[in-house]
Amino acid sequence: MKEIYLDNNATTKVDEAVFEEMRPYFCELYGNPSSMHFFGGQVQKKVDEARNRVAALLGAQPEEIIFTACGTESDNAAIRSALEVFPEKRHIVTSRVEHPAVLTLCRNLSKRGCRITELNVDSAGRLDLDELARSLDDDTAIVSLMYANNETGVVFPIEEIGAMVKAKGALFHTDAVQAVGKIPLDMATSTIDMLSLSGHKLHAPKGIGALYLRKGVPFRPFLVGGHQERSRRAGTEATSSIIALGKACELAALHMEEENTRVLALRDRLERELLARIPHARINGGGAERLPNTLSIAFEFVEGEAILLLLSEHGICASSGSACTSGSLEPSHVLRAMGVPFTCAHGSIRFSLSRFTTDAEIDTVIRELPPIIQRLREISPFGREKLTK
Amino acid sequence: MWDYTDKVKEHFLNPRNVGEIENADAVGEVGSLACGDALKLFIKLDDTKERIVDAKFQTFGCGSAIASSSALTEMIKGKTLDEALGVTNKEIADFLGGLPEEKMHCSVMGQEALEVAIAKYRGGPVPSHDHGHEHEQEGEIVCKCFGLTDGFLRKVIASNKLHTAEQVTHFTKAGGACGGCIPKIKELIAEVLGEQVKDEPRKPGKLTNLRKMQLIQETLEKEIRPLLWADGGDLELVDIAGANVQIAFRKACAGCVSSGYTARFVEQKLKDLVSDDITVEEVEG
Numbered sequence: 001m002k003e004i005y006l007d008n009n010a011t012t013k014v015d016e017a018v019f020e021e022m023r024p025y026f027c028e029l030y031g032n033p034s035s036m037h038f039f040g041g042q043v044q045k046k047v048d049e050a051r052n053r054v055a056a057l058l059g060a061q062p063e064e065i066i067f068t069a070c071g072t073e074s075d076n077a078a079i080r081s082a083l084e085v086f087p088e089k090r091h092i093v094t095s096r097v098e099h100p101a102v103l104t105l106c107r108n109l110s111k112r113g114c115r116i117t118e119l120n121v122d123s124a125g126r127l128d129l130d131e132l133a134r135s136l137d138d139d140t141a142i143v144s145l146m147y148a149n150n151e152t153g154v155v156f157p158i159e160e161i162g163a164m165v166k167a168k169g170a171l172f173h174t175d176a177v178q179a180v181g182k183i184p185l186d187m188a189t190s191t192i193d194m195l196s197l198s199g200h201k202l203h204a205p206k207g208i209g210a211l212y213l214r215k216g217v218p219f220r221p222f223l224v225g226g227h228q229e230r231s232r233r234a235g236t237e238a239t240s241s242i243i244a245l246g247k248a249c250e251l252a253a254l255h256m257e258e259e260n261t262r263v264l265a266l267r268d269r270l271e272r273e274l275l276a277r278i279p280h281a282r283i284n285g286g287g288a289e290r291l292p293n294t295l296s297i298a299f300e301f302v303e304g305e306a307i308l309l310l311l312s313e314h315g316i317c318a319s320s321g322s323a324c325t326s327g328s329l330e331p332s333h334v335l336r337a338m339g340v341p342f343t344c345a346h347g348s349i350r351f352s353l354s355r356f357t358t359d360a361e362i363d364t365v366i367r368e369l370p371p372i373i374q375r376l377r378e379i380s381p382f383g384r385e386k387l388t389k
Numbered sequence: 390m391w392d393y394t395d396k397v398k399e400h401f402l403n404p405r406n407v408g409e410i411e412n413a414d415a416v417g418e419v420g421s422l423a424c425g426d427a428l429k430l431f432i433k434l435d436d437t438k439e440r441i442v443d444a445k446f447q448t449f450g451c452g453s454a455i456a457s458s459s460a461l462t463e464m465i466k467g468k469t470l471d472e473a474l475g476v477t478n479k480e481i482a483d484f485l486g487g488l489p490e491e492k493m494h495c496s497v498m499g500q501e502a503l504e505v506a507i508a509k510y511r512g513g514p515v516p517s518h519d520h521g522h523e524h525e526q527e528g529e530i531v532c533k534c535f536g537l538t539d540g541f542l543r544k545v546i547a548s549n550k551l552h553t554a555e556q557v558t559h560f561t562k563a564g565g566a567c568g569g570c571i572p573k574i575k576e577l578i579a580e581v582l583g584e585q586v587k588d589e590p591r592k593p594g595k596l597t598n599l600r601k602m603q604l605i606q607e608t609l610e611k612e613i614r615p616l617l618w619a620d621g622g623d624l625e626l627v628d629i630a631g632a633n634v635q636i637a638f639r640k641a642c643a644g645c646v647s648s649g650y651t652a653r654f655v656e657q658k659l660k661d662l663v664s665d666d667i668t669v670e671e672v673e674g
Contacts, residue, residue, distance in 0.1 A: 305451035342423040381429040381447035
């Protein structure tokens with residue numbers, strides 16, 4: 001069975017062109033870029049090229065890019081650095097809907113003397129900027145808010161936030177792993193101090209990420225050791241993965257318009273058709289600005305894992321905010337923070353598209369999902385009166 | 390992705406006995422939309438009102454919840470009410486070729502619904518674990534999020550031989566949401582294990598070296614390690630030289646700042662239950 005892969009916010013296919021670009025750097029061009037011989041030097045040139053390509057996608061300068069192992073490392077490096085740079089400041093502002101890479105770190109830091117403010121979101125997943133303004137004080141070392149939410153695709157007003165944070169003298173970090181490659185970014189005109197990105201969310205392999213660090217922003221390295229990455233991230237460069245990330249960023253820039261036209265149209269058609277064909281469904285984050293590729297849709301009276309298992313029978317790969325897929329027992333912290341009603345919090349499904357998604361694949365989902373929801377509702381003890389009306 | 394057996398998948402994809410029985414003799418409902426899973430079980434009895442002739446279910450839940458419900462209805466058809474009451478959650482899981490431990494609560498839900506249905510039919514007290522519905526609760530609520538009482542948790546801990554709070558969460562959901570009751574769950578585990586300990590014989594008289602070594606091993610296995618498990622720790626017996634017992638700590642105990650204290654606790658336990666001359670030494674291993 002050929003898979004219909006609509007789980008691109010979890011991870012993406014490595015683009016064939018990206019794989020070709022990195023392939024020689026395993027068995028043939030395996031030199032260490034730090035070495036003082038031609039063999040390492042030629043790899044150094046490719047690493048430089050990759051840095052230029054990543055910087056170009058972000059509208060940044062090459063020396064503002066630090067390669068890391070993943071988005072999680074970038075997040076940890078940014079937040080921990082701010083605490084070291086401002087030893088007298090112990091307050092961090094973040095939100096209730098952040099990725100665990102930020103949220104777990106902040107909650108751990110709260111046990112070690114830091115004060116954490118987790119901003120709330122409204123029912124559409126939007127921040128209240130007045131709450132942000134009230135939370136900022138002279139003790140605030142860093143504000144870390146995601147660019148776009150991985151579960152709902154809701155985009156935060158990052159530049160407005162950045163301006164408020166700057167006015168208070170704190171650092172501003174954004175976890176942009178879901179945004180990079182999907183919406184245009186320009187660090188040259190931005191208020192962002194630090195930005196995390198992850199390769200495997202934009203058709204590069206797993207195990208490579210980057211931290212954008214604005215020139216002039218003070219920084220203390222997370223990993224110490226060698227002089228790599230201008231002593232800002234020690235450890236021998238993952239050359240093949242870095243080269244892959246560079247190529248992936250180049251391709252992302254080329255496909256940016258397609259992402260915001262063709263992919264967006266596919267997502268909108270999927271959303272429209274599912275709402276038309278399935279009663280008692282609602283869009284999570286529907287009232288907010290969202291990523292072009294993400295659709296989080298909740299179905300009342302049925303449970304998410306059961307939906308995913310039946311979709312999987314048709315080769316359709318999606319994800320859910322359901323507790324039962326994760327082994328935890330509460331629906332996703334994002335949906336709970338949004339106050340999604342309990343009648344459908346357990347029945348939310350996320351479809352996340354990519355530039356590889358086709359019309360025919362979306363047709364299949366539109367055809368197969370309604371009978372799946374109907375079948376599970378027939379098994380469910382809930383919602384009978386409402387559904388037969 | 391969960392590692393479901395073929396039988397779980399088959400019962401999920403082709404569930405048996407879905408639906409309602411209009412004039413059912415007994416109906417048992419457990420769970421809720423908020424809890425993430427719920428089961429409504431319908432039972433029809435024969436003319437003598439002794440034997441189950443039909444069973445149907447409606448379930449809101451994940452794949453294994455639907456499969457467990459399907460399995461339950463298949464298992465109880467043809468049984469008398471007393472026989473059906475003997476069906477345990479473990480038997481439901483076994484019928485399906487096993488469930489992932491994180492999903493054992495689905496089988497417990499089946500057993501609960503059955504008990505509730507039969508208790509309501511017989512007009513006696515409804516089991517206390519009915520997730521805070523209209524029925525009177527027996528015992529003290531331990532897990533507020535899922536409305537589970539100490540009596541119910543004790544029963545599941547004892548019958549499934551659970552020894553960590555995490556296992557109790559997997560089997561009952563208790564402690565899986567806010568986590569506020571996890572210390573209380575650990576106390577319950579210690580109490581249930583303690584009750585089992587009471588049945589064991591007390592310290593014997595004079596021992597041969599061989600018998601002493603056997604007893605040390607048995608005591609570590611039955612009396613001490615389960616208590617460490619309850620806190621996520623463990624130990625391993627490295628060697629026994631005369632009365633000197635060498636142990637190495639594992640899991641949460643390894644590198645724990647209070648492992649010295651734990652070693653003294655192990656020593657006291659062995660002195661109490663095996664022989665007064667025992668000393669315990671923590672070694673690398």
